[in-house]
Amino acid sequence: MSIKYVATSKLPTPWGVFAMHGFEDTETGKEHVALTFGEMAPDKPMLGRIHSECLTGDALFSLRCDCGFQLQTAMQNIAENGSGFILYLRQEGRGIGLLNKIRAYELQDCGANTVEANEKLGFAADMRKYDMILPMMEKIGVAQVKLMTNNPRKVKAMQSMGLQVVERVPLQVGKNRYNEDYLKTKSTQLGHMMSEHHFSEDDANSAT
Structure with missing residues (x-):
């Protein structure tokens, strides 16, 4: 396995102080991060999330x-739970990279959905891999x-x-008038498990 642990530091956030563990994929040069909060226990179920990098949404x-x-809700949930983790993977744009993601957005501006845009650029709908997870865990x-x-x-x-x-x-979380079609496509074409009643009114009105 090409995943190499590098270092750990404190990461103060609005929800509390996480520990930030840095990893390097020595084959690809990609750098990944694991955030942990509280005590980790291998013999107990830990609240966690696998989160792929999204510069536009995250930053x-x-x-x-x-x-x-x-991402923000996951960090808040973990802090309120008292323990948990996030694996932050550098897989921008479902694995196609930032600039290709912007190209895909341009196609979406012209009417394509998120899956169609990727395919028009010659990519699969979702090119992410998760083989780096095991050594991080x-x-x-x-x-x-x-x-x-x-x-x-x-x-x-x-x-x-x-x-x-x-x-x-x-x-x-985060449903608004700009991403309604995006969320629908994730559900109908990518198999994401989403129910309308799970979104709060605050999410629906967050961008109005």
Whole structure:
């Protein structure tokens, strides 16, 4: 496995102080991060999330997706729970990279949905891989997970590596008038498990 642990530091956030563990993929040069809060226990189910990098949503407050909302809510949920983790994976744009993501956005501006845009650029709808997860999980000491996700592929990825997903915790936040079609496409074409009643009124009105 090409994943190499590098260092750990404190990460103060609005929700509390996390520990930030840095990892390097020596084959690709990609750098990944695991955030942990509280004590990790390999023999207990830990609340956690696999989160793929989204510069536009996570850092630039984009309303085109739900990524930034999901990241912040996951961090808040973990802090309120008293313990948990986030694996932050550098897989921008479902694995196609930032500039290709902007190209895909341009096609979406012209009427394509998120899947059609990727395919028009010659990519699969979702090109993310999760093989880096196992060494990261082993390093932070987690084997059982209550996984915050709407994506069944993440559940299957963890299970395929021998990690036990004892519960899938829905994470449906951030719906607004700019991403309604995006969320619908994730549900109908990418198999994400989402129910309309799980979104709060605050989410629906967040960008009005």
